[in-house]
Amino acid sequence: MTCIAALLGRGWMGRPLVIAVPYVWLGLFFLAPFAIMFYISWVDMGNDILPFKPLWDEASGVLRLRFDNYTSLWRSDQGQWFDTLYVDAYLRSVWYAALSACICLLVGYPFAYAMTRADARWRPLLLLMVMLPFWTSLLLRVYAWKGLLADQGIVNQALLALGWVQTAPVLLYTDVSLLVGMAYVYLPFMVLPLYAALSKQNPQWLEAAYDLGCTPWRAFWIVTVPLSWRGIGAGMILVFVPSLGEFVIPSLLGGPENLMIGRVLWDEMFTANNWPRASALATVMVLAIVVPLVWYARVAAKDDRG
Amino acid sequence: MTGEASLAEKGFLSTDAVVKQFDAAVAVNGVSLSIRRGEIFALLGSSGCGKSTLLRMLAGFERPTQGRIYLDGVDITDWPPYERPINMMFQSYALFPHLSVWDNVAFGLRREHVAAASLADRVDAMLNLVQLGAYAKRKPHQLSGGQQQRVALARSLVKRPQLLLLDEPLGALDKKLREQTQFELVNIIEQVGVTCVMVTHDQEEAMTMASRVAVMDKGRVLQVGEPHDIYEFPASRFVADFIGNVNLFDGELIEDLPERCVLRTEVGPIHVGHGVSGALGSTLTVAIRPEKISIARADAAKPLAHNAWRGKVEEIAYFGAYSTYIVTLEHGQRMKVTESNALRHGHRDITWEDDVVMWCDVMAPVVMPAT
Amino acid sequence: MAKGLWAGRAWLALVYAFLYAPLLYMVVFSFNSTRQDARYTGFSWRWYEALLNDTKLVDGFWLSVQVATLTGLLSVVVGTFAAYVLVRYRRFGGRSLFAGMAHAPLVMPEVVVGLSLLLLMVGIQTLLGWPERGVLTIVIGHTLLGSAYAMVVIQARLSEMDRRIEEAAMDLGARPYQVFMLVTLPNMTQALVAAFLLAFTLSFDDVVIAEFLSGPGVNTLPQVVFGYARRGINPTVFAAATLLMLAVTTAAVAYSVWVLRRSRQRAGEAKRALAS
Numbered sequence: 028m029t030c031i032a033a034l035l036g037r038g039w040m041g042r043p044l045v046i047a048v049p050y051v052w053l054g055l056f057f058l059a060p061f062a063i064m065f066y067i068s069w070v071d072m073g074n075d076i077l078p079f080k081p082l083w084d085e086a087s088g089v090l091r092l093r094f095d096n097y098t099s100l101w102r103s104d105q106g107q108w109f110d111t112l113y114v115d116a117y118l119r120s121v122w123y124a125a126l127s128a129c130i131c132l133l134v135g136y137p138f139a140y141a142m143t144r145a146d147a148r149w150r151p152l153l154l155l156m157v158m159l160p161f162w163t164s165l166l167l168r169v170y171a172w173k174g175l176l177a178d179q180g181i182v183n184q185a186l187l188a189l190g191w192v193q194t195a196p197v198l199l200y201t202d203v204s205l206l207v208g209m210a211y212v213y214l215p216f217m218v219l220p221l222y223a224a225l226s227k228q229n230p231q232w233l234e235a236a237y238d239l240g241c242t243p244w245r246a247f248w249i250v251t252v253p254l255s256w257r258g259i260g261a262g263m264i265l266v267f268v269p270s271l272g273e274f275v276i277p278s279l280l281g282g283p284e285n286l287m288i289g290r291v292l293w294d295e296m297f298t299a300n301n302w303p304r305a306s307a308l309a310t311v312m313v314l315a316i317v318v319p320l321v322w323y324a325r326v327a328a329k330d331d332r333g
Numbered sequence: 334m335t336g337e338a339s340l341a342e343k344g345f346l347s348t349d350a351v352v353k354q355f356d357a358a359v360a361v362n363g364v365s366l367s368i369r370r371g372e373i374f375a376l377l378g379s380s381g382c383g384k385s386t387l388l389r390m391l392a393g394f395e396r397p398t399q400g401r402i403y404l405d406g407v408d409i410t411d412w413p414p415y416e417r418p419i420n421m422m423f424q425s426y427a428l429f430p431h432l433s434v435w436d437n438v439a440f441g442l443r444r445e446h447v448a449a450a451s452l453a454d455r456v457d458a459m460l461n462l463v464q465l466g467a468y469a470k471r472k473p474h475q476l477s478g479g480q481q482q483r484v485a486l487a488r489s490l491v492k493r494p495q496l497l498l499l500d501e502p503l504g505a506l507d508k509k510l511r512e513q514t515q516f517e518l519v520n521i522i523e524q525v526g527v528t529c530v531m532v533t534h535d536q537e538e539a540m541t542m543a544s545r546v547a548v549m550d551k552g553r554v555l556q557v558g559e560p561h562d563i564y565e566f567p568a569s570r571f572v573a574d575f576i577g578n579v580n581l582f583d584g585e586l587i588e589d590l591p592e593r594c595v596l597r598t599e600v601g602p603i604h605v606g607h608g609v610s611g612a613l614g615s616t617l618t619v620a621i622r623p624e625k626i627s628i629a630r631a632d633a634a635k636p637l638a639h640n641a642w643r644g645k646v647e648e649i650a651y652f653g654a655y656s657t658y659i660v661t662l663e664h665g666q667r668m669k670v671t672e673s674n675a676l677r678h679g680h681r682d683i684t685w686e687d688d689v690v691m692w693c694d695v696m697a698p699v700v701m702p703a704t
Numbered sequence: 705m706a707k708g709l710w711a712g713r714a715w716l717a718l719v720y721a722f723l724y725a726p727l728l729y730m731v732v733f734s735f736n737s738t739r740q741d742a743r744y745t746g747f748s749w750r751w752y753e754a755l756l757n758d759t760k761l762v763d764g765f766w767l768s769v770q771v772a773t774l775t776g777l778l779s780v781v782v783g784t785f786a787a788y789v790l791v792r793y794r795r796f797g798g799r800s801l802f803a804g805m806a807h808a809p810l811v812m813p814e815v816v817v818g819l820s821l822l823l824l825m826v827g828i829q830t831l832l833g834w835p836e837r838g839v840l841t842i843v844i845g846h847t848l849l850g851s852a853y854a855m856v857v858i859q860a861r862l863s864e865m866d867r868r869i870e871e872a873a874m875d876l877g878a879r880p881y882q883v884f885m886l887v888t889l890p891n892m893t894q895a896l897v898a899a900f901l902l903a904f905t906l907s908f909d910d911v912v913i914a915e916f917l918s919g920p921g922v923n924t925l926p927q928v929v930f931g932y933a934r935r936g937i938n939p940t941v942f943a944a945a946t947l948l949m950l951a952v953t954t955a956a957v958a959y960s961v962w963v964l965r966r967s968r969q970r971a972g973e974a975k976r977a978l979a980s
Binding site: 042045046048049050053056057058059060061064067134138140141144151155157158159160162164165166167168169171175177179180181184211214243269271272273274275278279289292293296302305306312313316321 | 727802804815816824937
């Protein structure tokens with residue numbers, strides 16, 4: 028420890044060391060795993076000890092690349108393009124993630140707005156109360172929804188009692204329970220950026236709008252909402268991106284028709300034991316998520332600078 | 334390489350053609366200064382002139398692109414700030430928010446591994462010197478601005494540095510506090526006996542506190558001298574204009590003798606009581622300070638041979654202790670004259686629209702190059 | 705306008721009800737006298753007794769606490785390094801790659817992170833014969849995520865910190881390492897605590913990465929609960945949830961009170977100073 032201190036104490040020499048520590052950490056535990064994963068995505072599935080066969084065939088010296096780890100993702104065994112369960116699951120994941128983001132926005136925007144209108148004394152408490160469920164285990168909360176949405180569960184009992192339905196609908200293991208779970212878990216991720224954006228807004232903008240003849244309803248739609256677009260954007264991304272690869276919620280609340288891509292990856296890995304194809308799938312997932320994000324980040328940065 | 338003589342010439346702190354360049358912009362453009370031991374030296378200039386960059390190079394926070402810096406004969410150009418026997422008092426004080434006043438002052442001594450007993454003595458002595466002994470346990474945010482400044486001063490003096498740097502020391506204070514602090518600061522510095530370099534954009538601050546002033550503009554030093562010399566003998570138009578008020582006229586040298594010379598200007602011939610170095614016909618600038626010009630009502634004045642002007646009072650600025658008159662001359666030129674209000678009476682001697690006569694002694698004008 | 709105000713308040717109440725309904729449900733039914741998850745049959749402590757006797761849950765809890773504490777500490781250290789590098793060093797070779805890598809775990813699906821780390825661990829194990837998948841591997845996986853979040857929190861604080869106190873420290877003779885330990889870190893304590901809590905919670909709550917990277921017989925609390933969940937509803941889990949919520953609420957309230965007190969104190973002292 029003291030030798031590190033001595034090195035760092037050398038001033039201008041300490042800088043490379045400080046940069047090296049996190050760099051090495053990230054290189055070892057972030058970059059290297061992805062490199063390995065990419066490598067594995069090209070090999071043959073194996074059996075017993077190693078779940079895959081090596082890339083380089085020692086005997087014949089031939090590089091054995093299994094392209095169909097990738098091609099089987101979007102081309103079924105019968106040769107149909109995009110008729111695979113992977114494509115299905117991916118599209119379904121995008122759909123659910125987008126729906127979740129929209130639901131969170133619809134529920135969360137008025138909520139965040141109402142929070143900013145609340146008395147300043149209460150706001151820290153309101154914020155705390157939004158965050159508190161978030162600090163409580165996600166797993167346990169989703170687990171609770173299993174109980175609530177069961178066929179004879181509380182929710183169905185309430186629906187029947189209120190007379191909104193005639194027979195108890197099947198809620199659990201459907202896309203309804205899945206979306207309820209997603210919205211529930213990701214709501215704070217939408218509320219917080221919205222609250223941050225809305226609370227920074229200058230109340231004098233609204234006053235200026237009223238002064239110029241705008242009704243409160245119109246002012247909300249042409250002043251408040253557009254000026255909070257950054258919060259909306261941040262919230263949508265914070266909900267959409269993690270929802271895509273979500274595993275726990277679909278596993279506990281979704282049914283066999285609600286298969287999402289995270290679950291598919293898991294099954295490929297632990298049920299089918301097909302590590303190479305799972306790696307290929309993961310690689311494609313990374314590209315599908317990371318590339319658009321990087322593009323978005325560049326666009327947003329340019330907008331900031333401009 | 335450098336003999337004893339040149340080291341002594343170099344001064345206690347000297348910079349040798351120091352240049353600092355940030356990408357395309359040159360902040361400091363070849364500054365060579367020589368500062369004597371024990372003096373208070375001011376770098377005076379408006380923002381962007383390079384004075385702060387120069388100060389930061391002395392402290393060690395910036396490295397000169399070119400040039401060297403010597404302290405007491407030692408080349409310290411490449412030394413990092415924590416190795417230099419130089420301490421700085423920051424404009425924003427930069428007190429450590431998480432430490433008490435006492436610990437703030439003790440911080441520097443602790444880095445030197447001073448013995449505990451001696452450390453305590455020195456910190457206590459310094460706090461008493463700045464009259465903050467009673468506040469030793471307080472944290473910076475519990476102090477007023479003036480008190481924070483005294484902590485900052487104590488913190489930078491307690492290490493007995495060879496050089497003290499002050500960055501706009503009075504900038505954050507209001508006017509009343511400024512005057513009081515000015516003298517307190519100088520007293521403490523002289524009591525401790527440390528060499529001091531200060532940076533300021535406020536001429537009053539520089540003129541009252543410093544023993545020598547360097548006027549800077551666009552990265553260069555235009556003139557170095559005692560406040561009196563800078564004021565009465567400005568070497569360039571910029572310096573004359575920057576310090577105090579001044580009347581500036583461009584003129585052609587029409588007569589040049591050892592004991593006097595005459596320049597033809599837009600306000601007529603100006604007679605100067607000494608010779609100048611320059612060819613006849615060359616263009617030079619004449620500067621006359623407003624307080625060196627006398628003014629009187631036209632009907633009450635006696636005509637003079639030269640350095641006299643007639644005009645009409647256009648504006649008067651009343652400052653209580655003195656008044657400044659802006660007089661328009663025959664062909665539209667304007668002159669600024671300052672008179673102290675020595676007599677106390679209810680009426681004005683000279684008022685707006687009055688015809689007046691102004692004159693000055695031949696020793697009053699200063700001649701300098703035209704640019 | 706008043707109509708809007710009450711509509712807003714109603715919506716607030718509704719959404720809060722939605723957020724807290726599952727929690728309330730679990731608390732109530734953890735005291736249920738029968739196994740029923742939909743009908744309340746009477747008050748009983750039986751599930752809390754069952755909880756104490758359920759070794760899997762109890763062991764899982766302690767394991768999770770261990771893992772989460774280690775993760776929290778490690779995440780703060782790595783996160784501080786990463787944040788410092790990103791905030792203070794504006795130019796160095798490979799900075800964009802570094803920034804990308806540092807932020808990437810925030811957007812990667814956990815299944816992908818888990819998969820890739822598992823492959824790494826298997827690879828290292830084949831080469832070196834170590835480590836066995838267990839606590840260490842889970843901690844590494846959790847820290848990868850936790851350090852990214854910690855970095856974001858610490859970065860925010862570092863970038864707004866007044867750099868002149870660091871310059872003042874250097875001017876007074878502190879070397880860069882000392883400046884960091886004596887001046888920078890002490891002025892970041894709130895951010896460091898927040899980062900630790902964030903990483904701790906993330907780790908304590910995670911099931912995906914734990915499943916990928918754990919070994920036989922090593923089961924964190926979320927793993928145990930996940931196993932139970934797949935088999936149906938078990939009120940013992942409700943009892944565990946209730947206790948957990950109690951702990952979290954207490955901690956959250958204590959933390960908020962601490963932060964609130966500090967800021968009130970500061971404001972009061974500054975006021976008094978200005979007046980003097």
